[in-house]
Structure formats: structure tokens, C-alpha cells
Amino acid sequence: MGTMSERTQLSPVAVREPPASVVELRGVTRVYGSRGAAVRALDGVDIACPAGSWTTVMGPSGSGKSTLLHCAAGLERVTGGEVWIGGRDITNASDAELTRLRRTAVGFVFQSFNLIESLSAEQNVAMPLRLAGHRPGRRQVREVLASVGLADRARHRPRELSGGQQQRVAIARAMVTRPSVLFADEPTGALDSTSARSILGMLRAMVDVSGQTIVMVTHDPAAAASADRVLFLHDGRVVDRLDRPTTREVADRLARWEE
Numbered sequence: 001m002g003t004m005s006e007r008t009q010l011s012p013v014a015v016r017e018p019p020a021s022v023v024e025l026r027g028v029t030r031v032y033g034s035r036g037a038a039v040r041a042l043d044g045v046d047i048a049c050p051a052g053s054w055t056t057v058m059g060p061s062g063s064g065k066s067t068l069l070h071c072a073a074g075l076e077r078v079t080g081g082e083v084w085i086g087g088r089d090i091t092n093a094s095d096a097e098l099t100r101l102r103r104t105a106v107g108f109v110f111q112s113f114n115l116i117e118s119l120s121a122e123q124n125v126a127m128p129l130r131l132a133g134h135r136p137g138r139r140q141v142r143e144v145l146a147s148v149g150l151a152d153r154a155r156h157r158p159r160e161l162s163g164g165q166q167q168r169v170a171i172a173r174a175m176v177t178r179p180s181v182l183f184a185d186e187p188t189g190a191l192d193s194t195s196a197r198s199i200l201g202m203l204r205a206m207v208d209v210s211g212q213t214i215v216m217v218t219h220d221p222a223a224a225a226s227a228d229r230v231l232f233l234h235d236g237r238v239v240d241r242l243d244r245p246t247t248r249e250v251a252d253r254l255a256r257w258e259e
Helices: 004-010 065-072 095-104 121-131 138-147 163-175 193-210 247-258
Strands: 021-032 039-050 054-058 080-085 106-110 181-185 213-217 229-234 237-243
Touching: 021 065, 021 213, 039 065, 039 213, 039 237, 054 065, 054 193, 065 080, 065 181, 065 213, 095 106, 106 163, 121 138, 121 163, 138 163, 163 181, 163 193, 181 193, 193 213, 229 247, 237 247
Parallel strands: 054 213, 054 229, 106 181, 181 213
Antiparallel strands: 021 039, 021 080, 229 237
């Protein structure tokens, strides 16, 4: 039998590096107004969203959920702290730099689908590429539509699609630039339960199969339970967290902070 040192050399321990964070907020504050009328919407928020993960943010009305999402995506300037996307500090980025970031590295999906009614599904999906100065290839656009199950709806206009189908077009539009992170603000809020489950299943597959990073805000415990983790905001601060939660766990924890 060899010595302990020999056995150690023969059986090295593999050390796995943790996944890099695609989105980070470091001590972020966001204040609206000034002096006596100032409102602190975010108060020293620290979060890190690993690559290939789905993070959901919840909290009572006025807790700062939407403000957090907007600051993380570069839609709003922070009052203090730092915001990082893809390893890059965007806190003091110029408006032009933020515009380029939103057109290339960041995707957005909202409760209101925000599709252009006069354009077909494929034309809506191609719009971010055109805004970024690229000539979209039909094959590329069709492939993205096929990935959300709408290969046969490419020429349909929004009014010819159901709510769930319109949201799928919106997701395809957000993903056509292959963004580092997808921000979703109540993406199932305007959908019936069947369509909502379908959209959530599709988002889950994007994370598990494609390694997409998602940051979502929702008020729906069932939607939140689809995520890898749920962060709870209260008065602009992260006050709680659940990993791989059930719908009941999310609902119970949310009720605690709404009391």
C-alpha cells in the first residue's frame, strides 16, 4: 500500500469553477426625486445571476421589482452602486453604448407584446437586426420562429395570432440577436393559463437546453416556480430567497412579505 501522499497524487480532486455571472448588481441604489420628496426605490441591492440560470424577482407592489429590472437592463441609470452585464461595467456607459448593448447583448419581453401591427411575424422578429444595422437573412429569422413553434405563422400579422402566439413572436424577436441575457417583465401576465404554461415551458427549455440566462419579474407564484431561484424584494431590498421552489413555497413566502 502506498503512502498517503502517493494516494493523493493518484486521486486528484477536480475543482469546478463556478459559472460566471452574466448580470450583477453591486450595492445598487435608485432614488427618485430629491430632498424631502425623495423616494428610495432600490436600497443597496446585491445580486448575481449565473450564466445559464433563470432568476425571478418578486415582491409586493412598490417593492422595486420593475426598477430593479430596468436598472439591470440599462434602461434606467442607478443613483449609486454598479451594474455589470457580461463582465462589463455599464454603470457609467454613454447613451450610445447602452443603445448598442440593448441591441446586441440584451433581449426584452414584456407583458404587452409590443409587436408592430402592420408587420408580419417574421418582419417583427427581424426588426432588432435592422435596428442594429444588419440585413436579416430570411433563413435566420425563420429558424428563430421555428424554435418557438411558429414556423407556419411567419407571414401572419399580430391580429391574426392568439395572445400566446404573439408572445412567442415577441420572444423570438428578443432572441434573434442571441443576447447574453433575456429580461422578462410579467411575460405571462396577459395570457390565459394554458398559454402561460406553454410560454413558461419554452423559457425553461431555453435555459436547460440552450443555456440562456433569464431575469424575470412576476407576481404569479406559478410562473416564479419555473425559475431556478426566486428573490424577494421589500422596500427596495432583497429580503429573502428560494432555490428550486414549488408554487406553494413561493406563495407562502410572498404572503409573508405582503403582510
